[in-house]
Every structure is written in C-alpha cells, then in structure tokens.
Amino acid sequence: MTTLAAVPSASTRAVPWRRLVWVAWRHYRFALVATVGVLGLVAVYFLVSGLQIHQAYDAWRSCTSRNSASCTFQLNNFQNKYGSTGLLGFVQVLAPGVVGAFVGAPLLARELETGTYRYAWTQGVGRVRWTLALLAPGIVGTAILMTAFGELIAWRNRPLVSAGVAQQMDGSLFPAVAPAVTGWALLAFSIGVLAGLVWRRIVPAIVTTILLWFGVAAAVSLGLRQHYATPLTTTKLQIKSADLTVGQWWTKGGHRVAVGQLNQVLQAAGIQQLPSGNSRAQASPGSGVVDPVHYLVQHGYRQVTSYQPAGRYHAFQWIEFGWLTVIAALLLAVTVLLLRRRQA
Known part of the structure; x- marks a missing residue:
C-alpha cells in the first residue's frame, strides 16, 4: 500500500x-x-x-487717554461682556x-x-x-x-x-x-x-x-x-492678576493665626462685616467705615499668600x-x- x-x-x-x-x-x-x-x-x-x-x-x-471716562467705559464693557x-x-x-x-x-x-x-x-x-x-x-x-x-x-x-x-x-x-x-x-x-x-x-x-x-x-x-x-509666598495684599493664588492665611509674630482668632479681634474692636462680601466694614456707631484687612495689618497681623507666578x-x-x-x-x-x- x-x-x-x-x-x-x-x-x-x-x-x-x-x-x-x-x-x-x-x-x-x-x-x-x-x-x-x-x-x-x-x-x-x-x-x-x-x-x-x-x-x-x-x-x-x-484709546489714547486710558484714564478718561470713555476708555474706562470701554474697558468695563469689555470685561462685563467677555469676562464670564x-x-x-x-x-x-x-x-x-x-x-x-x-x-x-x-x-x-x-x-x-x-x-x-x-x-x-x-x-x-x-x-x-x-x-x-x-x-x-x-x-x-x-x-x-x-x-x-x-x-x-x-x-x-x-x-x-x-x-x-x-x-x-x-x-x-x-x-x-x-x-x-x-x-x-x-x-x-x-x-x-x-x-x-x-x-x-x-x-x-x-x-x-x-x-x-x-x-x-x-x-x-x-x-x-x-x-x-513649590508655590511662592508674599505678604503683599495683592498679587498680579496673571498669578494663580494657591492659598491665603494670616500670621502674627511669625506664627499662623486661626480665622476664629481674627474674628475675635475684629469683634473686640466693634467691627462688623458688611453683607454681600464687602471688603469694608462698619465699626461701632459713629466711627465711620473701617477696612478690616488694613485694621489687622495696623495691629501687627500679616496676610500671607501662596501663589504660582504666571x-x-x-x-x-x-x-x-x-x-x-x-x-x-x-x-x-x-x-x-x-x-x-x-x-x-
């Protein structure tokens, strides 16, 4: 076979x-x-x-005169229209x-x-x-x-x-x-x-x-x-608009201060925060308008901001x-x- x-x-x-x-x-x-x-x-x-x-x-x-009313109006209109x-x-x-x-x-x-x-x-x-x-x-x-x-x-x-x-x-x-x-x-x-x-x-x-x-x-x-x-830190009250804020806190004498302690200081001075997030505050009757941030700075407190530069x-x-x-x-x-x- x-x-x-x-x-x-x-x-x-x-x-x-x-x-x-x-x-x-x-x-x-x-x-x-x-x-x-x-x-x-x-x-x-x-x-x-x-x-x-x-x-x-x-x-x-x-716009030639940046501080004029017309130029300011143009800038405000630009920000309001395209800012959001x-x-x-x-x-x-x-x-x-x-x-x-x-x-x-x-x-x-x-x-x-x-x-x-x-x-x-x-x-x-x-x-x-x-x-x-x-x-x-x-x-x-x-x-x-x-x-x-x-x-x-x-x-x-x-x-x-x-x-x-x-x-x-x-x-x-x-x-x-x-x-x-x-x-x-x-x-x-x-x-x-x-x-x-x-x-x-x-x-x-x-x-x-x-x-x-x-x-x-x-x-x-x-x-x-x-x-x-690592973020940078500054004690300036304002940073450049192009920089990114990472965090903010307050210090006194080199030590960090809690928010509750700051509120106690402001309340002891008779400062009441105005509504709607206003940065200015009314002190005790008849004392006028007080900026709480400047008040704290004048009394030895420092605002520290950590940020990432642009x-x-x-x-x-x-x-x-x-x-x-x-x-x-x-x-x-x-x-x-x-x-x-x-x-x-």
Whole structure:
C-alpha cells in the first residue's frame, strides 16, 4: 500500500502595513467625519467670537487717554461682556475627554461586540498587528485635532488674558490649550481603548471613559496642578492678576493665626462685616467705615499668600502634557498585553 505524504501548504504571508492602513482608514472614516464635523461647528463659533473679542480689545487698546471716562467705559464693557465663560468654559474643558472617549472606546469594543475580530485575527494579520494598525491613526488623528483646537482656544482667549479678564492658569482655561489639551485627549483615548477591551461593548466603554477621565481632570484642577512646583509666598495684599493664588492665611509674630482668632479681634474692636462680601466694614456707631484687612495689618497681623507666578505657565503646560502622555502610553501597553492573552 502506497502512502501519500501530505503536501505542506505555503506559509501565510503577513498583510502589508499599507493595506492595514487602508483598512484602518475605512474603520475610522465615519468617526473621523463625525468628530471633525462637531469640532468644526464648535471651532466656527470660537472663531467668530474670537474675532469679536480681538476687535473689542484692539478698540480699547487704541484709546489714547486710558484714564478718561470713555476708555474706562470701554474697558468695563469689555470685561462685563467677555469676562464670564459660562457654559463655553465647560465645553472647552470637556472637549478633549469627549473626543478621546468617542474615538477610542469603540476602537476594540465594536470588533468584540460584533464578533468581527475573529475574522480579522485569522486573515494573516494577527491581533497585535491589527490593534497597532488601529491605534496609530487614532493616536495621530486625536493629537492633531485637539492640538489645533487648543491653539484656537489660546488665540481666542489671548486678549482676555492680556486685559486681566481671564486667568491662563485657571482650571477653565489651562487644560483647554496646547500642549496640555493634547495630553488630556490622549488620556481619554487610551482609557477608552482599554475600557472597550474590558467591557466588550461600546456604550459602557464610552460611559466608563468619560467618568474616569472627568474624575482625573477634577482632581488635577482642584489640587495637583497647583503643586507642580513649590508655590511662592508674599505678604503683599495683592498679587498680579496673571498669578494663580494657591492659598491665603494670616500670621502674627511669625506664627499662623486661626480665622476664629481674627474674628475675635475684629469683634473686640466693634467691627462688623458688611453683607454681600464687602471688603469694608462698619465699626461701632459713629466711627465711620473701617477696612478690616488694613485694621489687622495696623495691629501687627500679616496676610500671607501662596501663589504660582504666571512665568511658570509654559513649564506647567509641558509638565501636564508629559505625565498625561506617559499614563496614556502605559494604558495602551496594558491593552496590547491583555489583548495578546485574550482567547479568540
């Protein structure tokens, strides 16, 4: 009996990267069009309002006599009209998180939810090559879009910062401009990719991404960002409007004084604070109006203010971008490792 030896099949050749890029483009095209469309509408609004802000600021700058009534009126009108960010500030801060979540979360979740990943992993591509081919365009595209968006925000708010209306170190503006905004978008993207792998469903992955991203953003704005470098201290009653106040307290004889003790001192002098947060106070009847801060200073108390100077703004931007990018890279690395161990 003659036995026929099995003919070895030709080894499957790996799909070239250029074809994977084409597949990735078809994978991203709808998300890209939707993201660019939404960001485009928001960008148009920022562009139009930015032109108005720049024109109003130039009109005030061209005023020859700054101390005149007309120039003062222009400045007050500029501050009242553009000083409050309102919902706009909330939108510009949330933009990198929302964009990163909606681009990153469906990346693997869609494949796992529909089951198409089984086909992709068995067509000479492999799960790691397929994932890298999807990650690379997503990372580059998200970074480019949000960097451009951050530059637009910075341009729009530049006159407000110059006029002292907006604080560039404030939590409503600092994370919305580049390079920090790029880091925040990459963080949301990487959280979304990992959440999609864990949940295997798009909607839970998006919700998880937004919640986690918002928690990190809130923690950074409320405390961490203020301590990228040791704050400076001063006993001046006022600091520059561009500087960021970290904390304030009172001392006497080099020792810190509690607020309750200050209130006792003011009450003993017959000083009652006026309503509505007025900085001036009425002393005992017939004694006139007294400034409680100046009263405390005249009696040996010193107000100490810790602050971050405006000169550290660019350094803080790169610090924030740096650690956000590192965390994003670590999350993506964890995603790839988990994906390699997942059974098809």
